Amino acid sequence: MGNEERVNKEIDAAVQRLPISTAQREAVKQVAINCVEIETGHVQLQTNINQQFEQLLRELGTKLSTEDRDET
Amino acid sequence: MIQFLELELTNFAIYPKASFKFATDPERPLTVIRGENESGKTTLVRAFLWVLFGSKGIQEATDNAYALRPVWVKADESVTTKVKLSFRQMKSGKTVAFNLVRTLTSKDAKNARLSDDKVVLARQEAGGAFKPMSEAAVETLHTIIRPEMRDFYFIDADKAVDFVGGSEANHSDQLMRSMIGKSIRALLSLDTLRSASERVQDQRNQFVRDIAALNRGAMGTNQQQALINVESEIEKLKKQIPTAKAAFTNADETHRLSDEQFSTMIKELEMASKRAVDGKKFRDNRDRLNVRRRQLVHQLAEYAPGAALAAAILSPTLKAIIDRLEPMKEKGHIPPHELEVIPRLIKRGVCLCGTEISEGSPAADKLTAILLEARKTESGARFLDGVLNLATRHKLFGAKAVRNDPITAIKKELADLDPEIGELSAAITEVEKTAAAEGGKQAEASEMKRDIGEKLAQRDTFRDALIRLQNELEKLETERRSHQESIRLAAGRSDKVKVLQASERAADLVKSVVQAAYERVESDQVADVSKSMTNLFSTIVGQTEDGLISEVGLRTTGPASNLPEYELFARYQNADKPLKLINGASRRALSVAFVLALAEQTGTRVPLVTDSLLHSTSGEVRKRLVDFLAKGKRIGQPIMFGTRADFQSPEVRTVLDQFAGATYTLTAQSHVGADVVRADPNREQSNQVSICNCSPRQYCAICERTGDASTTDLSSKSRGS
Numbered sequence: 001m002g003n004e005e006r007v008n009k010e011i012d013a014a015v016q017r018l019p020i021s022t023a024q025r026e027a028v029k030q031v032a033i034n035c036v037e038i039e040t041g042h043v044q045l046q047t048n049i050n051q052q053f054e055q056l057l058r059e060l061g062t063k064l065s066t067e068d069r070d071e072t
Numbered sequence: 073m074i075q076f077l078e079l080e081l082t083n084f085a086i087y088p089k090a091s092f093k094f095a096t097d098p099e100r101p102l103t104v105i106r107g108e109n110e111s112g113k114t115t116l117v118r119a120f121l122w123v124l125f126g127s128k129g130i131q132e133a134t135d136n137a138y139a140l141r142p143v144w145v146k147a148d149e150s151v152t153t154k155v156k157l158s159f160r161q162m163k164s165g166k167t168v169a170f171n172l173v174r175t176l177t178s179k180d181a182k183n184a185r186l187s188d189d190k191v192v193l194a195r196q197e198a199g200g201a202f203k204p205m206s207e208a209a210v211e212t213l214h215t216i217i218r219p220e221m222r223d224f225y226f227i228d229a230d231k232a233v234d235f236v237g238g239s240e241a242n243h244s245d246q247l248m249r250s251m252i253g254k255s256i257r258a259l260l261s262l263d264t265l266r267s268a269s270e271r272v273q274d275q276r277n278q279f280v281r282d283i284a285a286l287n288r289g290a291m292g293t294n295q296q297q298a299l300i301n302v303e304s305e306i307e308k309l310k311k312q313i314p315t316a317k318a319a320f321t322n323a324d325e326t327h328r329l330s331d332e333q334f335s336t337m338i339k340e341l342e343m344a345s346k347r348a349v350d351g352k353k354f355r356d357n358r359d360r361l362n363v364r365r366r367q368l369v370h371q372l373a374e375y376a377p378g379a380a381l382a383a384a385i386l387s388p389t390l391k392a393i394i395d396r397l398e399p400m401k402e403k404g405h406i407p408p409h410e411l412e413v414i415p416r417l418i419k420r421g422v423c424l425c426g427t428e429i430s431e432g433s434p435a436a437d438k439l440t441a442i443l444l445e446a447r448k449t450e451s452g453a454r455f456l457d458g459v460l461n462l463a464t465r466h467k468l469f470g471a472k473a474v475r476n477d478p479i480t481a482i483k484k485e486l487a488d489l490d491p492e493i494g495e496l497s498a499a500i501t502e503v504e505k506t507a508a509a510e511g512g513k514q515a516e517a518s519e520m521k522r523d524i525g526e527k528l529a530q531r532d533t534f535r536d537a538l539i540r541l542q543n544e545l546e547k548l549e550t551e552r553r554s555h556q557e558s559i560r561l562a563a564g565r566s567d568k569v570k571v572l573q574a575s576e577r578a579a580d581l582v583k584s585v586v587q588a589a590y591e592r593v594e595s596d597q598v599a600d601v602s603k604s605m606t607n608l609f610s611t612i613v614g615q616t617e618d619g620l621i622s623e624v625g626l627r628t629t630g631p632a633s634n635l636p637e638y639e640l641f642a643r644y645q646n647a648d649k650p651l652k653l654i655n656g657a658s659r660r661a662l663s664v665a666f667v668l669a670l671a672e673q674t675g676t677r678v679p680l681v682t683d684s685l686l687h688s689t690s691g692e693v694r695k696r697l698v699d700f701l702a703k704g705k706r707i708g709q710p711i712m713f714g715t716r717a718d719f720q721s722p723e724v725r726t727v728l729d730q731f732a733g734a735t736y737t738l739t740a741q742s743h744v745g746a747d748v749v750r751a752d753p754n755r756e757q758s759n760q761v762s763i764c765n766c767s768p769r770q771y772c773a774i775c776e777r778t779g780d781a782s783t784t785d786l787s788s789k790s791r792g793s
Binding site for chain 1: 215259260261264265267268271272274275276278279570571572573574575576577578579581582584585586588589592593597674
């Protein structure tokens with residue numbers, strides 16, 4: 001198993017332990033993987049990593065809130 | 073996975089023009105490049121490093137291009153050095169070919185600068201042509217083949233022992249930890265996970281700071297209460313204002329009416345004043361008429377000796393009249409028309425002298441008595457008048473001729489004057505009476521003026537109160553709008569705070585996930601590398617339980633700092649054996665075991681170039697190392713550099729025969745014992761390197777050395793590289 005797969009596997013394992021819904025877990029996992037990819041530079045070279053992180057986290061926050069509302 | 077396809081050199085150090093195609097066949101993945109010392113193996117590795125990393129790849133470089141300039145060019149000769157690396161990337165079932173070309177034109181040896189180089193990464197399009205990519209693409213390539221890991225990807229015997237802490241004589245645990253830590257953090261993505269985790273944490277802290285900043289400016293609850301208070305005040309004022317307005321309107325109307333009355337009164341007073349002027353005219357006229365009357369009496373007196381008497385009779389003062397009438401009454405000489413005047417004067421209550429004569433008063437009684445007496449003598453008076461007239465007609469009273477006409481005319485004028493004087497006196501009396509009445513009005517007007525002043529002051533007081541209330545209302549309305557705006561903004565901030573709080577929560581979750589992954593990778597994968605190391609070490613060295621080292625591995629040192637450190641360890645008889653006490657052969661085996669274990673565990677999919685790595689090994693160890701590298705299943709693409717001696721053993725050659733997909737032999741002047749140009753007609757300069765395709769088991773006219781022909785292990789290969 002390559003290192004990237006290993007990291008993703010560990011991220012997946014960590015996400016499964018979070019006390020949130022399945023959809024929310026998937027959203028958190030995707031953002032975590034994206035963050036690591038951006039940090040690695042596997043995604044096309046980033047000019048402003050902080051901005052990318054902020055955007056990802058804001059979108060995730062909105063998504064999680066929406067999921068919360070839908071569940072209630 | 074990345075595979076090198078071909079390396080082309082032009083005017084690079086001792087290579088005028090050279091091309092190396094690398095093995096890519098999975099069954100024969102090994103590329104072997106043989107060459108003796110000073111034949112150009114390290115220079116070839118330098119070409120790899122330069123084309124991939126530029127000046128960062130050339131360790132000994134100080135921005136001087138001396139290491140790249142062809143050795144045969146003159147010091148001031150301009151020359152272009154070029155290295156082209158063709159490679160392909162296989163990812164997700166797709167294969168894409170790239171060309172990486174780096175060039176440098178150096179004008180002279182002294183001033184040539186590495187930083188003047190130009191690099192182009194081109195990607196093969198569907199049609200087969202290569203299209204240049206952006207400069208950023210080169211940076212992306214460096215995230216896969218990392219410049220800081222160049223000693224890992226391009227490893228030689230000298231560098232390899234740095235992973236263990238350097239040579240036996242100069243062992244340094246610090247060097248070992250630095251090399252190990254750098255490799256572990258880079259290849260296990262620990263650096264990446266750690267920095268991603270820290271970046272998420274930083275972002276989360278920023279969200280918290282933003283929330284705090286928004287909350288500081290919010291004051292939503294306070295604004296709400298303030299708005300309620302202001303609106304309550306506004307309601308109160310709105311109730312007060314109509315009352316104040318009515319009070320002002322009433323006061324204003326009252327003042328207006330009083331003012332009108334006052335104006336009327338002022339007009340009346342002005343009329344009275346005008347009438348007073350008329351009264352003066354009356355008096356002046358009367359005075360003038362009296363003067364005329366006196367003149368007439370004097371004229372009349374000239375015609376009669378009784379003129380003095382007549383004048384006395386006609387004296388304007390009552391006293392004079394009485395004084396004059398008394399003797400005349402006694403004599404019976406009183407003109408009847410004068411007697412007519414007195415009753416009128418008495419009736420009007422005044423007399424010409426200004427003395428008040430009221431009916432029933434002693435003076436009136438006296439005058440009435442005189443009048444009655446006079447009337448008694450009226451006949452006498454008439455008689456007297458007749459006598460006077462007769463005497464006048466006959467000029468009996470003096471020298472002056474008495475003519476009837478002038479006397480008659482005077483008498484007539486006197487008779488006309490008397491009523492006129494009487495009328496004027498009556499008018500004057502009337503005017504004086506009116507003036508007396510108007511004198512009272514003056515006082516009333518003054519009183520009214522004071523009253524109007526008071527009403528005006530009162531009206532102004534009500535007006536000021538009303539204006540004050542209206543100003544207060546306007547101020548409160550402004551305050552209300554301000555509070556409403558603040559509340560609206562606070563509501564907007566509240567929405568932002570909600571978004572930020574959701575983002576903060578998201579950051580917490582992502583941070584926990586990345587951090588957990590980091591900790592798992594660190595704890596588990598480091599252990600896995602450690603296990604692999606032990607296996608590889610045993611495999612390569614052939615370690616047994618009776619050996620001097622029973623176990624090797626990798627471990628995390630104590631949490632002395634934020635950044636964990638890693639170190640290699642070796643154990644003997646269940647106790648740590650200090651690395652500095654490990655001998656050279658085991659030291660090299662340990663370092664190779666580490667490199668290969670790390671490559672194996674991290675699934676490194678980039679070529680591994682080993683330069684003279686076999687120098688440090690011998691016998692079975694060397695054979696097992698070649699065997700491990702050659703099979704190429706654990707590492708991406710092995711490219712092995714070595715000397716004839718490295719590949720001399722039959723066991724090694726057997727492995728190479730089986731797994732080498734490409735072989736090259738480098739020949740330099742020192743190896744052929746003569747001018748290399750004579751051996752290789754393609755060469756123009758003796759200090760240039762010659763290249764042939766001979767494998768470690770072959771020789772040709774270019775690479776042939778003395779004794780090659782008599783060695784049964786070697787076979788002759790015809791020219792034709």
